[in-house]
Amino acid sequence: MKAFIFDLDGVIVFTDRYHYLAWKRMADRIGVYFDETINNRLRGVSRAKSLEIILERSEEKRFSDAQKQELMEEKNSYYKELLQSMTPKDVDQEVRETLEVLRRRGYKLAIGSSSKNAGFILERIGLTGVFDAVSDGNLITHSKPNPEVFLKAAELLEVSPVECCVVEDAFAGIDAAKAAGMLAIGIGDAAGYEAADIRIRSLAELKNRNFGGEKSG
Numbered sequence: 001m002k003a004f005i006f007d008l009d010g011v012i013v014f015t016d017r018y019h020y021l022a023w024k025r026m027a028d029r030i031g032v033y034f035d036e037t038i039n040n041r042l043r044g045v046s047r048a049k050s051l052e053i054i055l056e057r058s059e060e061k062r063f064s065d066a067q068k069q070e071l072m073e074e075k076n077s078y079y080k081e082l083l084q085s086m087t088p089k090d091v092d093q094e095v096r097e098t099l100e101v102l103r104r105r106g107y108k109l110a111i112g113s114s115s116k117n118a119g120f121i122l123e124r125i126g127l128t129g130v131f132d133a134v135s136d137g138n139l140i141t142h143s144k145p146n147p148e149v150f151l152k153a154a155e156l157l158e159v160s161p162v163e164c165c166v167v168e169d170a171f172a173g174i175d176a177a178k179a180a181g182m183l184a185i186g187i188g189d190a191a192g193y194e195a196a197d198i199r200i201r202s203l204a205e206l207k208n209r210n211f212g213g214e215k216s217g
């Protein structure tokens with residue numbers, strides 16, 4: 001293995017509460033029922049697909065593309081307002097340490113996230129310089145479980161897909177990693193997903209395993 005590709009939300013940092021609050025504010029404004037159970041279905045899912053899931057509960061069934069675009073922009077502006085409160089303290093020490101150890105061992109590190117706000121979040125939490133590449137929702141046309149976001153990360157890192165380990169919390173992300181021909185490591189929700197090649201409870205476990213390809217000396 002030569003590289004690790006990390007999903008962002010649910011692996012490096014936890015912004016699902018902010019996604020929930022922002023979608024809830026939008027849904028309340030247009031009078032559509034939305035709760036935390038429905039929110040669980042949005043994990044790792046693109047913004048457009050998330051909106052589709054929320055609008056399943058709407059009495060008004062026909063929304064034009066322009067209206068959907070506006071609703072997504074409304075949610076995103078609430079979400080970005082909430083992201084403003086994030087600081088480097090939102091990253092667990094264990095996460096920082098693990099990234100540092102993997103880097104010292106000679107692995108390349110990338111982000112593979114569906115989010116179009118990945119760059120902004122990395123800036124807020126002070127991790128911008130830690131990754132050799134950021135593949136995110138702005139670079140792709142197909143969301144997870146399509147492998148595009150991870151294949152793009154491998155391309156940016158200039159490594160072959162079979163040399164990459166993906167760390168993911170969403171089932172769709174594990175499916176995407178497998179479809180990319182990469183080693184899929186499940187954490188959080190995905191630690192209970194049998195399609196994952198390896199299941200871990202905390203990122204620190206990565207330090208205790210040998211993935212091959214480590215720098216000697």
Ligand code: B16
Pocket residue numbers: 007008009010019042043044045046047050076112113114115116117118137170
């Ligand atoms: P945005 P990940 C995903 O991030 C989130 O888990 C998912 O809830 C969100 O809808 C998606 O990003 C798109 O985010 O609206 O910021 O573009 O887990 O792939 O890092």
Ligand code: MG
Pocket residue numbers: 007008009010011043044168169170173
């Ligand atoms: Mg995720």
